[in-house]
Amino acid sequence: MYTEIYGIALRSLLISSTATLLALAWSIPFTVKLVSIRHESKEAIVGVFNALIGLPTVLVGLVLYSIFSCSGPLGFLELLYTPYIIIIGESILITPLLISLLYEIFNRAYNEYWELALTLGADKFQACKLIIREIISDVFVVSLIGFSRAIGELGVALIVGGNIKGYTRVFTTAIALEVEKGEFGTAIALGLLLFIVILSVILTARVIKRRV
Amino acid sequence: MKKFLMISIILVAITAITTIIYVSLFGRETLRVLKVSTTTSLYVTGLLEKLSEEFRKEYPDVVIQFIAVGTGRALEIASRGDVDMVFVHAPSLEHKYIKRGILVDGRIIAYNYFVIVGPKDDPAGIKGLNSPVKALKRIYNAGVSGMTLFISRGDNSGTHIRELTLWRKAGLNPIGQKWYIESGTGMSKTLMIANERKAYTLSDIGTYLKLKGEGILGRLEVLVDKGEGLINIYSAYIVNPDKYKVDYELAKLFLEFVSSKKGQKIIDEYGVRLFGRPLFYPAYGKENELKELWRVLSEG
Numbered sequence: 001m002y003t004e005i006y007g008i009a010l011r012s013l014l015i016s017s018t019a020t021l022l023a024l025a026w027s028i029p030f031t032v033k034l035v036s037i038r039h040e041s042k043e044a045i046v047g048v049f050n051a052l053i054g055l056p057t058v059l060v061g062l063v064l065y066s067i068f069s070c071s072g073p074l075g076f077l078e079l080l081y082t083p084y085i086i087i088i089g090e091s092i093l094i095t096p097l098l099i100s101l102l103y104e105i106f107n108r109a110y111n112e113y114w115e116l117a118l119t120l121g122a123d124k125f126q127a128c129k130l131i132i133r134e135i136i137s138d139v140f141v142v143s144l145i146g147f148s149r150a151i152g153e154l155g156v157a158l159i160v161g162g163n164i165k166g167y168t169r170v171f172t173t174a175i176a177l178e179v180e181k182g183e184f185g186t187a188i189a190l191g192l193l194l195f196i197v198i199l200s201v202i203l204t205a206r207v208i209k210r211r212v
Numbered sequence: 213m214k215k216f217l218m219i220s221i222i223l224v225a226i227t228a229i230t231t232i233i234y235v236s237l238f239g240r241e242t243l244r245v246l247k248v249s250t251t252t253s254l255y256v257t258g259l260l261e262k263l264s265e266e267f268r269k270e271y272p273d274v275v276i277q278f279i280a281v282g283t284g285r286a287l288e289i290a291s292r293g294d295v296d297m298v299f300v301h302a303p304s305l306e307h308k309y310i311k312r313g314i315l316v317d318g319r320i321i322a323y324n325y326f327v328i329v330g331p332k333d334d335p336a337g338i339k340g341l342n343s344p345v346k347a348l349k350r351i352y353n354a355g356v357s358g359m360t361l362f363i364s365r366g367d368n369s370g371t372h373i374r375e376l377t378l379w380r381k382a383g384l385n386p387i388g389q390k391w392y393i394e395s396g397t398g399m400s401k402t403l404m405i406a407n408e409r410k411a412y413t414l415s416d417i418g419t420y421l422k423l424k425g426e427g428i429l430g431r432l433e434v435l436v437d438k439g440e441g442l443i444n445i446y447s448a449y450i451v452n453p454d455k456y457k458v459d460y461e462l463a464k465l466f467l468e469f470v471s472s473k474k475g476q477k478i479i480d481e482y483g484v485r486l487f488g489r490p491l492f493y494p495a496y497g498k499e500n501e502l503k504e505l506w507r508v509l510s511e512g
Contacts, residue, residue: 070293070456080294081247081279162279165261177280180400181256182423 004166005190009197012170015083016151019090020143023150027098028139034099035106046103052096057155064089064160081162086170089156094146101142109135140209144202151198171197246276246462249289250299251370252398254446255280257418257491259482260299266478267469274462282398284368290314290449293456297463301416301446302370303509304377315449320502321470322446322479322492326374328436329403329420329429330412335359338412343439345382351412352384355391361411362386365402366394370444375414377509378441407431416444418483418491425487445506446492471495 034045066072068080079085109131117127154172161168163177171194178187254260255278264276279289283300290298291314298315300306309315328338328347336354338347354360364386365372379386386392393411395402399419406413407429417437423429436442448467453460469475476494483491495502 072292075293081277162277164277164279167275167277177256180252180398182400182426182428184426184428 005193007166008169008171008174008190009193011083011168012151012172012194013197013201015086015157015170016090016147019087019150020094020147022087023091023094023098023146024143027095027102031099031102031106034103035110046100049096049099049103053100055093055096057093057153058159059155060089060093061156061159064092064156068160080160081164081168083161083168086157086161086168089160090150090153093153093156094149097149098142098146101145102139105135105138105142137209140205144205147201148198151194243273243275244459244462246274246297246459246466247279247295248276248297248299248466249279249281249286249295251283251286251301251446252280253301253371253416253419254299254492256400257422257483259418259479259492262482263470263475263478266474267466270469271465274465276466282365282367282369283373284370287314290451293451293458295451296458296460297448297450297466299446299448300370301444302373303445303447303506304511305370305373306447306449307510310449313455314452316452317450317464317467319448319467319471320445320495320499320506321448321476322495323498323502324417324444324446324490324492325437326371326414326442326444327417327420327434328412329406329415329432330435331360331410331431332433334435336412339435341436341439344378344436344441345439347436348378348382349384352382352386355386355389358391361391361393361409363402363406363409363411363413364392364394365399365414366396367398369399371399371414371416374441374444378414381441403429403432421483421487421489421491443505443509445502445509447506 034042064085065080068074068077068085070078070080079088113131113134114127117130118124122130151170152172154176157163157168157170157173158176161170161173163169163173169177171190175187175190175194178184178190248260250260260278264278267276268274279286279295281289283302283305286298286300287302287305287309289295291309291312299321306315306318310318326344328344328351330336330338330351336347336350336359338350341347341350351360351362355362364375387394393405393409395405397405399415400423402413403415403420403423405411410431412435417434420429420432420434424432448470450460450463450467451458470479473496476496479492479494480490483489
């Protein structure tokens with residue numbers, strides 16, 4: 001029992017943190033590009049991402065299921081019902097959230113520091129360094145928000161992960177199963193544990209952030 | 213700006229790759245994996261995990277992965293070739309998938325009964341009736357006159373399909389009426405709703421006993437458990453290997469194990485220790501009888 005819960009906790013952490021990193025890998029460059037666009041359509045694009053934050057997780061799960069199912073276009077990859085597909089799903093799920101939050105940060109930093117640094121005689125590389133130093137801690141916080149959203153979602157993990165014991169069972173799907181079994185005590189205990197895990201990750205991260 | 217981009221991408225990519233490698237250590241790619249989609253009742257009661265545990269004593273290099281969903285979805289997943297095997301309990305639906313050539317090697321593995329449960333004070337007066345159809349007629353009348361509610365699964369599961377069949381046999385159509393509530397969730401949540409709202413519902417006996425044992429269905433009791441149309445037949449199928457990429461050999465091994473004397477004994481004894489009575493009855497020795505009942509049910 002304890003090894004199983006330990007496994008669930010570790011698996012949840014790994015899957016969701018990987019998903020967050022993956023989502024950052026495309027969200028950061030994309031947002032940088034977005035900030036540098038000088039066109040009216042920029043606001044519309046940002047608006048679309050704002051709206052996509054509310055996308056139901058089961059819908060993301062279902063779309064991914066149709067794509068990665070054996071009879072779907074990417075079925076040959078055989079990723080369905082593995083932890084990898086949950087990572088992909090969660091990273092897609094949190095991308096709109098990351099882009100929306102990062103956009104505000106990057107945009108403000110860009111407007112405040114970029115021109116200023118250049119007029120004060122910095123070269124582009126130095127200006128970049130300055131901006132990175134200014135925003136790095138905010139980006140850090142955004143990553144944590146993304147992580148919390150990823151580890152707390154149910155729909156994607158349930159539909160494409162399948163809640164397979166010892167393989168794709170994560171906190172949220174385990175809780176759903178315990179509710180289905182009528183074992184409310186276990187479900188609530190798991191829920192508390194999930195909260196403690198998220199809280200400790202975030203508190204640790206904030207301490208590190210302060211040091212940096 | 214370019215350098216900033218490069219650095220961020222490289223950093224993130226390196227971390228992502230190492231973590232993916234780390235996660236893959238948890239993977240079980242080296243073992244033979246059998247993927248099974250199953251109706252929730254067999255999984256939630258713990259029976260399938262028990263069978264898999266015993267099976268793995270004989271075949272330790274096999275991992276059986278259960279995906280527990282309603283019967284409707286379990287079959288849909290099978291028809292896309294995403295699993296090797298299914299465990300389901302809706303003959304009329306199974307029949308369609310067999311005809312489409314999706315399922316092969318069908319075997320009845322267990323049975324139990326559906327029961328109509330409801331509030332203890334039984335406003336529709338169905339307690340002790342020996343016909344579910346008669347009971348539904350009374351619930352219908354009580355519902356129309358505003359005395360009670362009925363909670364339907366409404367999720368295309370085996371239980372939902374049976375409920376609809378019984379309404380049809382009663383010559384009634386409650387869908388859309390105020391007292392007929394479609395929960396759209398699994399059996400457990402539907403039972404909890406029925407408990408809260410003091411309503412009637414159709415349940416498989418296994419899930420009901422499991423939840424009753426947890427002490428959360430205080431207001432409900434079994435009111436009708438006898439009569440034609442309440443038998444609940446669980447079957448296992450292998451997904452057609454000619455059509456999909458299926459580990460037929462392994463699926464066959466598990467199927468044989470479940471229907472073997474040993475597997476059937478596990479089914480027979482399961483639940484007695486926990487609930488004082490079996491949750492499922494083995495099909496062993498009653499195959500022909502059950503096949504006939506299955507045939508009748510499959511015609512809807």
